[in-house]
Amino acid sequence: MSVVPVIPVYSAEIEQQVTPWTVRELMHNLAQVKHSKATFVERKHFSMLKEPLVFAGTLLYTAPGKLEKYTLVPKPESILLDQDKLTMQSGDNGKQRVVSLREYPAIWAFVESIRSTLAGDLETLNRFYKVSMEGRGGKWRLILLPLDPKMRDMVVEIRIAGSNEQINTIEVMEAGGDHSMMEITKDDS
């Protein structure tokens, strides 16, 4: 098993206004996936750090609303998202933090960018983001621009790229230049 990143090529030429229908079609395809398991490698670049933080672990998705992220490297840590509840637990000291998403709209918007995409829930995406799409079924890229100004102060843009009903990368551009890239590989085991 190897991690094969699929990094789309960005150019002004291929950027075209796609009809909403294609977004719908993509969402429809994504919605067919009821359960999936994947490994991830995430690189977070912060201006305050000398080097990027690298995390790796597994992702579990169960339709429609449950997402589990188990980080193994550098430290065991888990984040469980179930409906409105976000449970964060760090493995070494067992300290658990439960957050209700509606108390933190910015976090909510952020997690929906991934969860709603996985669920093919265009309605929820549209509630938080201006959604546009590039490419086609075999190689597509969703571009999400936050609608809420409060959210825009933190996240400028989220790019999710994939092929067919698979998500391959999630890229988050934060305000002030920090950015992160998560590469996802389907794990069929």
Next chain:
Amino acid sequence: MKRFKVRWPIAVWLIFIGFCVLVVSRIQVGADLNAFLPGTPTSAQRLLTEQLRDGIVSRLILIGIEGGPTEKLAATSKQLAYRLRKEPAFMMVNNGEKGTLDRDQAFLVDNRYLLSSAVTPERFTAGGLRDSLENILQMLGSPAGTMIKQVIPRDPSGELLHIVEGFAGQAQPALQEGVWTSDDGSRALLILQTSAAGYDIDAQQHAVELARKHFAETIQGAEFAGLKMRLSGPGVFSVEARDNIEGVAFKFSIITAILVSGLLLLVYRSWRVLAISLLPVASGALAGIAAVSMGYGVVFGVTLGFGITLIGEAVDYSIYFFTHLSPGRPPSKALKNIWPTIRLGVLTTICGFSPMFLADFPGLAQLGLFSVIGLVVAVLVTRWVLPNLVSEKFSPVAPGLLADRVIAVIGYAPRLRPLVYVAVVAAVISIAMHREPVWSDQLSSLFPLSVEKQQLDQSLRDDLGAPDVRFLIVVGGKYREEVLERSEAVGVQLDKLMSRKILTGYDTPSRYLPSVKTQQIRQAALPEERQLRSNLKQALTGMPFRDDLFEPFFREIAAVRVQSPITLDDLKGTNLGLQTESLLAHYDDGWRAMLPLRGVTDKQAIQHAFGSQDAMVTLLDLKNESDSLYDSYVHEAVWLSIIGALSIIVLLFISLRSARRVADVLLPLGAAVIITLAVLLAGGQELLLFHLVGMLLSVAVGSNYSLFFDRESNAATHDQDGKLTMVSLLVANISTTIAFGMLGFSGVPVLTAIGQTVAMGAFLSLLFSAVLMGGKIVNET
């Protein structure tokens, strides 16, 4: 000279009425809330009283805006909040908008080293800093990283995070379109805190009116059509209850007056006589209010509402008077024969109600005073004033015509005797078998509030995530600093209980305004710059943070070390400041801090920790206190009623001097009360205190009937006068049943309770008097 002699009662009466009008014109109608607070409270009850009168809870107004799409509701919420913030009547207007929280955030960030309870010398050693930096690095990788990264260069020890964790358990409402809404977005929510205390009903009314006015102005324009505002909260309730009870009192006095007047007009056939016959009632009510106003300083809405019930009984006296006028018997002689019986009836009523004066429950005490004074004045006016106002030749025709028919009906009544016995036995069995609680067990059942309003309040609270505060720790002391220091000690204990998951959180003024002593200890825990730099450098070894990242941290620590302690002034203009002021209050005897507890899972552990440790730290279980307060009222009322009943029996023995006659008089009354009680309980009602008052009143009214029956059956001769008495009883009974029966439909729980009980009790008293005592009268006629 003779003329003067005849007219002197009128002069006295006029002067008396003038005096009453003067007193009543200065009347102060008090909050009904206070009617239910004890006169001589325990210290816990006193704290409860303070909280209910002007505590944080009492100043809250909850607003829900409904009836449109979420965007419209949010726009209205913002506009309304903007307008209300300009009104000095509101200390705080919160609708969840971002702008209102900016200053709070700034305060917490700027003063984090003085506010954080985690600030200790260990925290700023190389090891301590390393721990928190590792924690921060991990947070940075989590979804929350984006939110916290700005403060990291200023706060590597993580004080802000620690402070925010202290707010745990403080549920927040949903946020949509930038304002608080219900989960489904169908209602925008605002919380207001009034500047005036909750007990100041006029100020509360002003605040409610301001909110309504600004809402009406905000939603002008077609696009806002259909939007509605719903208000709730203790102040709103007090205002509505006052309006409601005054409105009901007014409306039902008019309806009752019209119906009773119609009946009397039928009997007297004279407008002038009708007007005169209402004088005793009016005088009695006026005197009753004046007496309460003089005796207690304020008159409660409930007492005022009770005033109208007096119409039902006091009008009886003028009925006895007018029905006994007949050709050949001038007004001055009308009452001559029946006066002793009327006098005994009044004395019975006084005996029944006097014990109420002793009640610790001000509402009940006022009611007792009102009834006794009202009835005594009504009967005196009937006896001394009415004869002077009626023409010598006047006599109503109807009673004479009715007399024979009434007597005939009474003749049949004794046949029902077995039925009455069966009914009483059935009623006793039914009461004995009653399994549901007899008494309503909540203090709130005394408030004149509809169930609908209580539900609205509950749903607004649920939406806001602001459940009723049940447990409150009250910390007392002579000086503010002393109270803050003591609150901090209590806070340490509460933190321990929180780690044992006995509660989810608490609030305390010392979270926003630590005592000066504590602030100084925290300042002293901060190392000087060179030491701090060396500690941090050591902590950063092998960590990915940039070398020059934490310069702001060094600068700020250096500044905090020499900063003067924060005061209440520094909190001005923030929500936290208002929160602090509402949790920290100054009273005549010193300062008090209120620490509301959230999410208590183990009541006993809390009671064990704070139950009885310290005279200055009191755990207040608001629900328990108010329930036990209500319980004590019920017990008191039951005891006072028993004393009242016993004194009625003693009075009857002294007057009638015959056990048999006393039994005869009491039997119909007892039967009526028992059956009324059985019917109320069988109807699924939980009894209120006021049902008991109603029963007492129906005994008072009913005793007039049975005493008259007693008088007639023991009279040497049965003449036309006796027949007229029976007619007068019938007319009096119909008017009483009308007055109280109407009140049964008022919709105000306390008045409905009195109305139903007295209407039924009085009607049955007359019926049973006729059934059980009527035989002798008719047979010997």
